[in-house]
Amino acid sequence: MENKLPETIYDVPTPCMLVDLNRVKANCQRMIDRCMTLGVELRPHMKTHKTIEGAILMTGGNKRKIAVSTLAEAEFYAENDFDDILFAHPLISQRLDRCVALANRLEVFHVMIDSRYALESLKQKTLNSGKKWSVLLEVDCGYGRSGVPWDDDEAVQLVKMAASSHNIIFRGLYTHCGDSYTSCTLDVAKRQQVQDNTTNRLIGLKDRIKREGIECKTVGCGSTPSCSKPTKDMSALTEFHPGNYIFYDVMQMTIGSCAIEEIAVKIATSVVSHKASVNMFLTDSGFASLGADGVSYINSQPSGFTVFPDHPELKLIGMSQELGKVQPIEGKLDLNKYPHGTRLFIHPWHSCDAAMMHPHYYVHSGEQIIGIWKPVRGW
Amino acid sequence: MENKLPETIYDVPTPCMLVDLNRVKANCQRMIDRCMTLGVELRPHMKTHKTIEGAILMTGGNKRKIAVSTLAEAEFYAENDFDDILFAHPLISQRLDRCVALANRLEVFHVMIDSRYALESLKQKTLNSGKKWSVLLEVDCGYGRSGVPWDDDEAVQLVKMAASSHNIIFRGLYTHCGDSYTSCTLDVAKRQQVQDNTTNRLIGLKDRIKREGIECKTVGCGSTPSCSKPTKDMSALTEFHPGNYIFYDVMQMTIGSCAIEEIAVKIATSVVSHKASVNMFLTDSGFASLGADGVSYINSQPSGFTVFPDHPELKLIGMSQELGKVQPIEGKLDLNKYPHGTRLFIHPWHSCDAAMMHPHYYVHSGEQIIGIWKPVRGW
Numbered sequence: 001m002e003n004k005l006p007e008t009i010y011d012v013p014t015p016c017m018l019v020d021l022n023r024v025k026a027n028c029q030r031m032i033d034r035c036m037t038l039g040v041e042l043r044p045h046m047k048t049h050k051t052i053e054g055a056i057l058m059t060g061g062n063k064r065k066i067a068v069s070t071l072a073e074a075e076f077y078a079e080n081d082f083d084d085i086l087f088a089h090p091l092i093s094q095r096l097d098r099c100v101a102l103a104n105r106l107e108v109f110h111v112m113i114d115s116r117y118a119l120e121s122l123k124q125k126t127l128n129s130g131k132k133w134s135v136l137l138e139v140d141c142g143y144g145r146s147g148v149p150w151d152d153d154e155a156v157q158l159v160k161m162a163a164s165s166h167n168i169i170f171r172g173l174y175t176h177c178g179d180s181y182t183s184c185t186l187d188v189a190k191r192q193q194v195q196d197n198t199t200n201r202l203i204g205l206k207d208r209i210k211r212e213g214i215e216c217k218t219v220g221c222g223s224t225p226s227c228s229k230p231t232k233d234m235s236a237l238t239e240f241h242p243g244n245y246i247f248y249d250v251m252q253m254t255i256g257s258c259a260i261e262e263i264a265v266k267i268a269t270s271v272v273s274h275k276a277s278v279n280m281f282l283t284d285s286g287f288a289s290l291g292a293d294g295v296s297y298i299n300s301q302p303s304g305f306t307v308f309p310d311h312p313e314l315k316l317i318g319m320s321q322e323l324g325k326v327q328p329i330e331g332k333l334d335l336n337k338y339p340h341g342t343r344l345f346i347h348p349w350h351s352c353d354a355a356m357m358h359p360h361y362y363v364h365s366g367e368q369i370i371g372i373w374k375p376v377r378g379w
Numbered sequence: 380m381e382n383k384l385p386e387t388i389y390d391v392p393t394p395c396m397l398v399d400l401n402r403v404k405a406n407c408q409r410m411i412d413r414c415m416t417l418g419v420e421l422r423p424h425m426k427t428h429k430t431i432e433g434a435i436l437m438t439g440g441n442k443r444k445i446a447v448s449t450l451a452e453a454e455f456y457a458e459n460d461f462d463d464i465l466f467a468h469p470l471i472s473q474r475l476d477r478c479v480a481l482a483n484r485l486e487v488f489h490v491m492i493d494s495r496y497a498l499e500s501l502k503q504k505t506l507n508s509g510k511k512w513s514v515l516l517e518v519d520c521g522y523g524r525s526g527v528p529w530d531d532d533e534a535v536q537l538v539k540m541a542a543s544s545h546n547i548i549f550r551g552l553y554t555h556c557g558d559s560y561t562s563c564t565l566d567v568a569k570r571q572q573v574q575d576n577t578t579n580r581l582i583g584l585k586d587r588i589k590r591e592g593i594e595c596k597t598v599g600c601g602s603t604p605s606c607s608k609p610t611k612d613m614s615a616l617t618e619f620h621p622g623n624y625i626f627y628d629v630m631q632m633t634i635g636s637c638a639i640e641e642i643a644v645k646i647a648t649s650v651v652s653h654k655a656s657v658n659m660f661l662t663d664s665g666f667a668s669l670g671a672d673g674v675s676y677i678n679s680q681p682s683g684f685t686v687f688p689d690h691p692e693l694k695l696i697g698m699s700q701e702l703g704k705v706q707p708i709e710g711k712l713d714l715n716k717y718p719h720g721t722r723l724f725i726h727p728w729h730s731c732d733a734a735m736m737h738p739h740y741y742v743h744s745g746e747q748i749i750g751i752w753k754p755v756r757g758w
Contacts, residue, residue, distance in 0.1 A: 013473070013758060014473070014758075015758060016758070047700060047701070069667075069700060069701045070701065089651070089663070089701060089702075090651040090652040090661065090663075090702075091651075092649055092650075092651050092663075092719055092720045093719075093720055094392070094393070094649060094720055114652055115652070115653060115719065117718075117719040118719070140654075140656075144654070144657050145654075145661065145699065145702060145704070146651075146652040146654070146661055146702060147652075149656050152656070178699065270471055270473060271471075272468070272469040272470075272471050272525075273469040273493055273494070273525040273526075274494060275519075275523070275524075275525070277519075277528050277531070278523050280523075282469065282524065282525050284468070284469075284471075284758075287671075287672055287732060288448075288735060289758075291671065292666075292670065292671040292672035292673075292674070292732060293666055293671035293674070294671075295671070295672070295674070295675060296674060296675045320524065320557065321426055321448060321731055321732075322426070322448045322449065322468060323468075323469075323524060323525060325524070339496075340471055340472075340494065340496040340497070341471045341472055341473055352700055353666060353671060353700075356667060356736065357735065358757075359756050359757045377738050378737075378738045379392060379393075379394060379395070379663075379668070
């Protein structure tokens with residue numbers, strides 16, 4: 001199948017994942033330009049697509065400065081000549097040997113700490129002669145997930161201990177402002193408040209650290225909603241690390257991060273069964289190809305939690321493993337309009353999850369299939 | 380990693396999927412024995428595990444009589460000397476060429492129809508000399524998904540047309556009683572009612588077909604809840620085709636299909652971050668390794684929608700891609716009991732979805748890792 005490409009998006013086998021290369025390029029370039037304008041460096045996150053081709057576009061071709069969510073990604077990119085890689089996941093000692101190999105191999109490999117435990121683990125691991133660990137403090141600016149709370153004295157204490165360690169270069173601060181997703185509804189004021197709070201808390205911590213005589217070269221913040229619509233305050237940061245924006249999705253559209261025309265992925269699916277008795281037809285795209293994340297938003301808007309871009313009259317009302325249930329948003333379904341085998345396209349709720357379900361993505365320009373991208377999997 | 384096996388379930392890298400071989404064997408044997416006792420044939424469904432090793436155990440070693448949800452599975456099993464394979468998905472003409480190859484290659488390859496469209500597609504495709512399509516009618520006995528409604532005259536009409544086609548052998552009836560999941564709550568009476576309704580509707584249709592002079596050799600019904608706890612009436616059926624029972628999961632336990640001691644899969648995860656400020660710790664198992672299906676049941680029971688078998692005091696309260704948020708079911712968390720790196724195990728809500736997230740499964744007997752199973756992926 002991989003040897004001979006299908007000609008068009010109407011010829012790909014269903015279900016499959018389609019990546020719109022022109023939209024991807026535009027999404028990537030827009031983020032590069034935005035960061036340039038703000039005077040902020042961009043360290044794109046790879047977790048959404050996990051491919052070489054996507055990473056090249058996100059880094060503007062220079063293959064430097066990326067963030068990853070797994071060591072499998074880090075190793076995959078290292079093997080493919082990427083460098084300056086940040087492992088953006090809380091560190092545990094079980095993963096240290098692989099981190100040592102990456103740190104020794106790469107020019108720069110960054111890790112994060114959010115505890116004395118992680119710091120001590122690093123201090124006990126020696127790198128090749130002359131090399132030191134490049135360490136960021138992970139900060140929780142109110143999202144409530146990983147990281148040291150921004151207002152906790154422990155944040156400054158940890159930085160002092162890191163900066164004075166013989167085998168560590170303290171690099172700066174990292175935060176993920178996941179609260180910018182604000183319950184997946186469009187609430188611009190609330191999102192901007194989150195972004196400003198996050199920024200000010202991070203800058204405040206940087207200043208407290210500076211009073212101890214320690215410089216944060218990097219003050220980085222991520223999340224696609226905040227980096228797609230940055231507030232003025234955010235130019236005080238040095239680095240953005242969003243990831244999802246390469247593809248965007250219905251969730252991001254719902255939040256207001258993107259327009260529907262910027263969503264660069266869709267699942268190609270076929271009508272496989274007619275159920276006039278329940279005003280429905282079935283497609284061959286269930287959660288095995290669309291991903292299940294977001295199902296709880298299935299009634300959040302008229303079209304459900306996904307969008308059929310060419311058929312705004314349709315709503316995905318449920319999924320099993322390999323079947324999707326589709327009804328009209330209102331009225332009686334005219335099944336003659338959707339014969340068996342009809343090709344439909346679906347923008348997924350969460351492209352990070354949908355992409356994970358696929359061994360490869362078909363890449364298209366307009367209707368033409370022009371390539372296949374193969375993501376790395378596992379951990 | 381695959382070359383040298385980790386020694387025990389405490390040495391596997393996290394996150395990963397663990398398969399308890401002894402439980403799998405017991406689950407498989409119990410279903411084989413149950414079918415034997417009822418005088419019903421077993422055609423296990425492969426969609427949950429998608430491995431050769433699991434299929435051998437489910438078929439009692441004879442590699443015959445299986446159901447699959449994708450053609451990728453059908454081709455994978457055909458290449459590995461399995462035969463008598465049922466493609467249990469609504470047929471569309473785009474998939475016919477691959478079906479022809481399977482039908483020509485295998486001794487028996489069954490397909491399902493639920494429309495004149497599907498029937499006509501088959502009639503137009505000739506198999507190798509002497510071969511005929513083996514066709515089942517997919518029936519909807521009230522679940523409301525694919526299949527012709529049991530009480531629709533079209534069911535009998537389709538069978539008559541199929542039985543009189545020159546290149547078709549009409550084999551019988553197939554239904555998936557997905558309504559036996561009864562909103563994922565334990566409601567034994569309601570489930571039994573669904574099972575009896577399904578059975579009686581299917582047998583009623585079989586009798587109506589017989590009055591037309593056509594025999595249904597196969598009258599098959601599936602779903603793990605109904606086949607794990609069959610009612611007496613179900614012995615009137617000729618074939619069961621459940622799939623999930625090889626692994627079971629928290630959803631099946633909640634419905635009453637299995638005991639917790641029969642759940643044969645768990646995700647191995649590590650404590651990666653402490654968050655005393657929000658009475659929580661984080662693990663490295665998010666929806667990328669646990670699957671997102673079932674998140675809407677996250678508050679359905681005290682332990683959430685997953686179970687920590689060795690730590691009944693814990694609850695998974697949320698997931699992002701690579702992080703799980705864990706709190707105590709009640710009271711204040713003593714983080715000293717869960718140091719960084721602590722190995723935990725989680726039974727997933729839906730093992731079909733969780734398994735799909737993993738490139739391979741580590742198989743263990745007691746605490747010893749004894750092998751790796753590699754599932755087929757794609758469509």
